[in-house]
Amino acid sequence: MSTIADSYLVGLIGEGIANSLSPTMHEQEAAHHGLRYLYRPIDLSSIRREPEEVGELIRRGAELGFNAFNITHPCKQLVLPYLDELAQDAASLEAVNTVLVRDGKLIGHNTDQSGFAAAFAANLADAPKDHAVQIGSGGAGSAVAAALLSSGIRRLHIHDIDPSRAEERVSALKSLYPHQTIETVDAADLPHLIRAADGIVNATPIGMHNHPGTPFDPDLIRPEQWVAEVIYLPLDTTLVAAARSKGCRVLDGGHMAVGQAVDAFRLITGIEPDRTRMRSHFLQLTRSRP
Secondary structure, three states, rough: OOOOOOOEEEEEOOOOOOOOOOOHHHHHHHHHOOEEEEEEEEEEEHHOOHHHHHHHHHHHHHOOOEEEEEEEEOOOOOHHHHHHHEEEHHHOOOOOOEEEEEEOOOEEEOOOHHHHHHHHHOOOOOOOOOEEEEOOOOOHHHHHHHHHHHHOOOEEEEEEEOOHHHHHHHHHHHOOOOOOOOEOOOOOOOHHHHHHOOEEOOOOOOOOEOOOOOOOOHOOOOOEEEEEOOOOOOOOOHHHHHHHHHHOOOOOOHHHHHHHHHHHHHHHHHHOHHHHHHHHHHHHHHHHHO
């Protein structure tokens, strides 16, 4: 059933998001459907608010007429206590990236998992899936890990700088995917497992324009591996560039960015967006960035 409104006011809450491509991507797709749609970033760094204040911001926003919010780093888990309802996807992942304002209630969803899964299916469906290593188990990492397992990864090792967070995520995933092997990995064993894996995924902020670098030594990468990234600013992170230079199959973060935006747009408007058109527009935007 369509939820078409007279107009839409949507916000994006997170840190360091002033240069996000999501506002333009959403607004451009809305224009193709003849919708009045205004999408605005709410950069915590710029307005000098703490991530823990995300609950107050979405409550105030709802009172001021916002129809929805996208939630990004570092608020995807911090927002949970402030929501009235959670969709099944968000509840199982314990992370939210989309909040709908419906009849005075704040309802949390997660389109990161479906977005990454769609990107994986479109670009790495025939890639080896016996063993993958994922770095990062936060809000995006929770969704990516579930997407990998739902895509057929048989063994998944997860590393996080916060071991307790990785252990909690692995415990939750084991209950959802009891027939697959899911384990944490500490820093000492990480290099060996990275070299041995079929694929490697970066689900940390390391590599973003405001968090430069790589989450591990790129020299560990082998040409036979596939490498996936969740970061899209820049699209060619240091990790992506290193993997491509070695001849690896690479899934850049833009695929997940578009995938989650497609599903979020559908949730917000009730209208089916054009995935191919949104990907094309996304690439145009990245090429125009300095």
